[in-house]
Amino acid sequence: MNRRNLLNRSLTIAGAAGLASVLDAQHTGPANTMPAQAETKPAADPEPHVDDIGKFPKCNYCGMDRKRFHHSRMLLHYLDGTAEGVCSIRCAATSLSLNLGRGTKALWVGDNAASAEIKPLTDAETATYLVGSSLRGVMTRRSKVAYSTAAAAEASKAANGGELADFDKTLLAAYTDIAEAVAMSRKTREERIKRMQKKLEQ
Template sequence: MDRREALKLTLLAGAGIAAGGQSAHAAVCEGDGTPMQFIPKKPADPQPNVNDIEKYPKCPYCGMDRKQFHHSRMLIQYSDDLPDGTCSLHCAAISLSLNIDREPKAIWVGDNAAAGEPKPLVDVDKATFLVGSKIPGVMTARSKVAYGTEEAAKAAQAANGGELVKFDDALLAAYTDMAKDVSRIRKMRAERRKKMMEQQAGAAMEHKH
């Protein structure tokens, strides 16, 4: 089984989990296709991995700065060359599930085995992911960090714990964590908005005096 077939099975499994235990077959809406609002908005690009941060500066799913999160960023190139640059595996999982009828042509992730910043991209097939280590996660409580070499991944594991897996298992972990991560992110953003409103109200009161 090649990676594309394995990816489809992972996506269908994720759809089954999201459907609350329904079978993957029952969760698929035959013939509906991908809704227009979910199609990646950037123009087709045969080389999206060249200067990807400049071309895709913001994650389309959460709005986070991909330059700031260069180490966790991901880039998907679909079969029609439409690119989707995200901040993390969490948001890449969203892209892949929303575009289930669009075949991934290539998928890249930030290579934490490389020195310097920003981290270069590495094909996910060549990466080893460290899942559940002490390293802080991006858009997730259970971190999933990619390394371009197995040696670097093992060194990170020795220092931080966690489990070493390949991309398909890391993607499945992202889907498994999705419900808890979304709930946590929603609460954090609500608290941030509340704090900003309180600060604005306080500033307005000071201005009146």
Template sequence: MDSTVTTVNRRQLLKIMGAGALAGTVLLSGGRAEARPCQAAQVSGENSACSCGNSTNGTPLQFIPKTKPDPEPLSDELVKYPNCPYCGMDRRRWHHSRHLIHYEDLLVDATCSLGCAALSLALNIDRGPMAIYAADFGAEEEVKPLVEVEQAVYLIGSDLPGTMSRVSKMAFAAREKAEEIRRQRGGELGDFEAALRRAYLDRADDTIMIRRRRAQRRRMSEPQHQHRP
């Protein structure tokens, strides 16, 4: 099949799945899609936009990645993008599950996991990804290197701990290594599209789980009020 046709078909699939995930996110938030807190959003060229400005609400600019254009996103990647913009988690700590999306306008969304990368793809539905990278869970390095997801195989649903999800989805550069871990930890092998589809299907359960955990942590951190006699 012609590579151009394959790329177009893949983008159409991302848009279809992303639209479904975005609709689910709106329903979970009570019918409102909320943008991230305003930071100095910059786009290529002379234009700039703010995610909380009225002029961008209801347009793709509402959810624009809050980064400067970066032609070399993999250079000092964890220094430039230390935290996930969607959940705030430390990408250096969760280096084994991190993802990075390099959009065609050179903006970067660097996330802690496939789950948060799926949010980026859904919210930036009209921004085409030039490349998507995932950490190679099977690598021996202290910090897992990134590999293009087109070249990776995902282990989905093993008993490895998931990141921002009940269902683990880890990427491997070598299929042999993924198969070795699958024999030890269970799960199924699939490509990026299979893993992304599962991430969208899991979104409702994962959102409920994360909200419950964070609510519990808030309750535990609140000072205990002593009852007066």
């Protein structure tokens, strides 16, 4: 292979990789993308759980409507007094990772034991979770649904399957699902580049 052909081949491969990057940037499906960190630090609020949807109408990381996802929404209150409203435990996991050294004062989650049209918040760390049931997940294929009482979680498990878990196990499941989504995204991107390279070489 002469130098010109080698150069053209290198540019072709680089072009394929660049195109794949553009395609990745244009893909906005929530199940396959990691949320971006918030750009501005919110003001301190001593009672962020009061009218939390009014204060935090959109997820601080993925931008999803927290009223629409009231049943899975979470609210994180950090020790410095600031709070972040998110759509789900997946985005809560992102917030906790990015703010690892700040410490939390309180964590709230939508209470699916309640019959209200908009689920009220309950203490996320004392809630019982149903993981991997037939209920639809938010930002993940494997659902994670919170209940303020173990009895309500048991009843939901009987109807929808899944496994009961405490907050720590549910958070671990969220991180596991994020890792699996990242691995799948990387694999899909590599396969896409290979397909484009093959087409360009034909």
